Amino acid sequence: MSAARQPSSRTAQKAPPAAPPPAAAAPAAVPAAAGAAAVPAAVPAPAAARPRKARPPQARRAPAAPKGVRPVPALAPEERARLLSGCHHDPHGLLGARVQRGGVALRVLRPYARAVTVVAKGLRAALLDEGDGLFGGLLPLAEVPDYRLLVTYEDGEVEVQDPYRFLPALGELDLHLIGEGRHEELWTALGARPMEHQGVAGTRFTVWAPNALGVRVTGDFCHWDGTATPMRSLGSTGVWELFLPGIGEGALYKFDIARPDGSHSLRADPMARRTEVPPATASIVTASRYEWGDGAWMAGRGARPVHAAPFSVYEVHLASWRPGLSYRQLAEQLPAYVRELGFTHVELMPVAEHPFGGSWGYQVTGFYAPTSRMGTPDDFRFLVDALHRAGVGVIVDWVPAHFPRDDWALAEFDGRPLYEPQDPRRAAHPDWGTLEFDYGRKEVRNFLVANAVYWCEEFHIDGLRVDAVASMLYLDYSREEGEWAPNEHGGRENPDAVAFLQEMNATVYRRCPGVVTIAEESTAWDGVTRATHHTGPGGFGGLGFGLKWNMGWMHDSLEYIAHEPFHRKYHHNEMTFSMVYAYSENYVLPISHDEVVHGKGALVSKMPGDWWQQRAGHRAYLGFMWAHPGKQLLFMGQEFAQGGEWSEASGPDWWLVDPTYSAAADHLGVRALVCDLNGVYAAAPALWEQDTVPEGFAWVASDAAEDNVFAFLRYAADGSPLLSVSNFSPVVRHDYLLGVPERFPSWAEALNTDATRYGGSGVTNPGRRTPEPTPAHGHPTSLRVTLPPLATVWFRPE
Structure with a gap:
């Protein structure tokens, strides 16, 4: 109501x-009535x-x-x-x-x-x-x-x-679990919850503020004067509670906290499940009535382990993909577009509420609330449901590494450091002017672990990509000498953060079958995707992630392609080095938003040469990326070779693929290639079935530096191969000899990024290619093929 x-x-x-x-x-x-005595x-x-008379027994109870x-x-x-x-x-x-x-x-x-x-x-x-x-x-x-x-x-x-005639509306078990830091459904106990209590409809308000002298709930229902609505403290848990009868969905509220020094601070609810549209900051009482239609998707999503399944991700900033669209309007366009492109998943940059749009969602104030900029929480559920019904998985960027200092949010929430560490050397994040979480405090750890579960269970999210993991793991991250305090063993590792990540991963995988967690971890920390009960050389157990972004591959490969072809032979190892450590973790190859913004240039703009060569290099690079061991992620706009950097204010340059634009064919060709890359990839188990084991890969030509050529074989679990050859020089190479397994009588092109339909020059290898008994690259037979300029060609046996 x-x-x-x-x-x-x-x-x-x-x-x-x-x-x-x-x-x-x-x-x-x-x-009294007229004419009657007072x-x-x-x-x-x-x-x-009434005249006096004997009362019946039941009347005496009144x-x-x-x-x-x-x-x-x-x-x-x-x-x-x-x-x-x-x-x-x-x-x-x-x-x-x-x-x-x-x-x-x-x-x-x-x-x-x-x-x-x-x-x-x-x-x-x-x-x-x-x-x-x-x-x-x-x-x-x-x-x-x-x-x-x-x-x-x-x-x-x-x-x-x-309100003060009601018993506490929060149970003893809830309080016990909160006190232990083990309430895996914390959102059902804290925050604002419409309910019926003692036969009366209203809203239960609860908040964790152990340092507060007092807490009052206030809102539009009392003209933002909370004098009449003080809350009670429930035992030693630090939880305050008040049931307000007659208050229902849609009410705006905050908590008026009396801090230890006696001053007052008006705070948004850390557990709010809905908020006002920024820059307004109030929390909103809400309850979900959404009826899901993705039962078949949810039942089948965990049928195959993600590391042994096709996994191709389209990264999206929802607010700017089509600026101005609501969640429900996005549901009419995004699922069909992603399905047409052939991606298996979308990854949404953070959708949790954040006050500043320019942070792209990475400075979160409402960890339990989808941003209200595009609609209600149920509207966001509608979008996820639509993607699932289109056969597309949904990954959400999750940001447990830090939070902003806004004085209405989490910073010194109850007048003292609460969500952040007491030690300012550990609290302040040097890169972003934000605060880090106190992973050693059980209630804070509970807040974050339950939040991960919340997104997966309440919104049917299929994966969490955890942002800035390295900044959590290292106490000296971006800090100079004297600016950080070592751990109890004198080291730079943060054992509390390790324990938190392990608990989060273990809890999510236990409670949410089919969900994958992905780490954006930019260092060589050992065991990011190792099981939590396995101890590695560093002495810590595995962190328990399912996948990890391969930042090394991203950095090295982008360095290589930025060089003129003549100079690439001096940087050949930048494209081969990734195979030295390819099986140390379960990897995703990311070309993310971070690589196409703020002076870095779009992917096609990183390529040297004229416009034709840039587009050809762009296509060749994507072909190499899709064939390389590891899953892949591509940020929006790069699927059609947008030349300008991404801006959160304007989004992708969709006019480039408008058929009325004179050069639209150049961009539509690249988009057609991405569709085909995903289509062939999904149908070729050799490209994904053995991504994480050495048996799935073998170099054919790793040392052809003078030619700017890279050739390798990918193998499915049954041994069926796919040959990928990339020529990063602008010349055609005829009769190029490549060793192949002898048991296959013929080979044919599966994909050629130089095809004319993609905007290429049309240098192809038509028909079937029969191997000749000439040993090459460690194989007794070999293929003679033509390598198009600035192109990647995939061959598979017929």
């Missing part, structure tokens, strides 16, 4: 006066008019009609001050109703109210004004009735539930 339809929310929209009105005396009587306020008229309201003992000055200043740990101990000697004591806090009347069956009693918005009274009742409050303001009267 929308908050706007709740009586308490409607009336809360009435603006209070600029300052609290003077305390009003409690009315002595309820006005009746005391605490005695309902109908009951007084609350007796009180004869009058007496004052309750005044609050101790210190307790009163703490309550009114939002610094009390147990407002439920001071507010609400409880049985005591002499009746039922009731006290409520309603700033700006002129009067408060208690209403129940057979009861209507005006409370006494105690000043400062406090109203109280001792009712001559034997037990607490099922009561409501009739609150009179200067401009009207509203009837509401009393």
Whole structure:
């Protein structure tokens, strides 16, 4: 139910006066009907008019009609001050109703109210004004009735539930798991959760703030004045809780935190599952009603291990892929486009809420909320569902390495370092002006591990690509001497980060079958994709990732292709060195957004030569990349050789593939090649079935530096091969001899990046090629082929 339809929310929209009105005396009587005598306020008229008679047994259980309201003992000055200043740990101990000697004591806090009347069956009693918005009274009742409050303001009267009559809405098991740092479904316990509690609809608000003197929930339902809604502390867990009846979906809220120094800070909910559209920063009460239609996808996605399956990824920045589209509008276009290109997966740059669009999502403030820039959380579910129904997996960039310093978000959340380490040398991230997480604190680790599970379970995400892993693993990352503190063994490794990553991976793989985790790790850390229970030479267990970005291959290969062909022979090893360590991890070959932005130039612009040579080099490079051991990732716009760098403000240059553009054929040809690369790749197990074992690869020509030629064989599990040959020189090489296995009687082209349909010169090897009994490259037979200029050719046996 929308908050706007709740009586308490409607009336809360009435603006209070600029300052609290003077305390009003409690009315002595309820006005009687015309011509009738006045009746005391605490005695309902109908009951007084009834004749006395014996009551049946069940009637004795009903609350007796009180004869009058007496004052309750005044609050101790210190307790009163703490309550009114939002610094009390147990407002439920001071507010609400409880049985005591002499009746039922009731006290409520309603700033700006002129009067408060208690209403129940057979009861209507005006409370006494105690000043400062406090109203109280001792009712001559034997037990607490099922009561409501009739609150009179200067401009009207509203009837509401009393939040302080409810028991805690968070269970003991939840609190125990939170205290242990082992609540794998943390989002079900913390944050804002619409629910029915003790038979009443409302929202449970919970937040972890162990250093706070007090916490109040505030929002549009109380004109952002949380004086009347302080939360209670639940034991030693640091969790604060309040159930607010009548508040539902769509309500805006934040937490007003009283810090240890007594000052107040207004904070967004760290566990918010929906937020306002930036630059607004409030959290929004939400609940999902989405009905998924991807059951077949979810049931089958884990049928084949990802390292032994085709895995070709199209990286997308959702906000700029087609600027201005919502999640649901993207669902109408993106799945069909990706499926047409033949990619098996999309990788979405971070979709978690972030205040600054220029960070591309890598400075997250709302770890549990898809960015509201393009719609609601259920709208994002709709997009994921549409991709799955199109046969496309969804990977999301996940950023547990750091968070921004915004004073309404996580930084010093409750007045002291909480999510960040106490030691400023470990807290401050030197590269991005952000803060790192305290991976050694169990609650922080729980916050992040549960967040990884949340995206996979709540949004059916198929993979998490973990950003900036190296900055987490090393205490001296980007720090100079004296700017970092070693670990307890005197080393530079961060054992807390290692333990966190191991726990995250183990938990995700246990709970979410078919999901893959991928590390962006830029160093030679040992065992990134090794199982967590296997210890490597470094003494640490494996980190447990499924795949790792091969940053070394990316850097070396881009260095090579940037050289003029004449100079490439001096850099030949930059293209072969990757095979020295190819099986040390399970790799993805990434040409990501980082390589085509901010002065680095688009992929086609990195190629030397004229426009034809640049496009040819671009195509040849993609052919080499798709055949090389490892999965592959390509950033949007590079599939059609966009010449300009990517800008998050404008996105890909789609006009280049508009048929009305005079040179569209140049770009459409490259896109056609990407479609065919993915198509042949998916149909050729030799290119993916043995990506992670040496048996899947063999060099044919690794030393043809003078020719700028690289040739190698890929093998499927059944031994069937595919021969890939790349000629990175601008000349045609005729009768080029390449050794091949002798058991295959003929070979034919499977793909040629120089084909005219791709914009090439059309130098091909038509028909079948029969091997000749000439030994070459360690094989007893060989093929004589023609190598097109600046091209990659794939051959497979017929």
